[in-house]
Amino acid sequence: MDISLKDELLHLKGDIGARDIIEEREEDVSLLKVNTPSVLMDVNTREDLDKVKELIGRGVEN
Numbered sequence: 001m002d003i004s005l006k007d008e009l010l011h012l013k014g015d016i017g018a019r020d021i022i023e024e025r026e027e028d029v030s031l032l033k034v035n036t037p038s039v040l041m042d043v044n045t046r047e048d049l050d051k052v053k054e055l056i057g058r059g060v061e062n
Contacts, residue, residue: 001018002028005018005021008021009021015044017042038052038056041055
């Protein structure tokens, strides 16, 4: 996410995610091919973030 979306992202409540923000700015969205499944992991809680950090730190990608 671009830093210009920081305020909107910080004001999200609950398990809404950024889908609405992305859909509202569809013209600014670029699709990228990635070789790293961890970039697609859903992070909604501190525990989710810790899991992603652990997987990345171990070099595990899924």
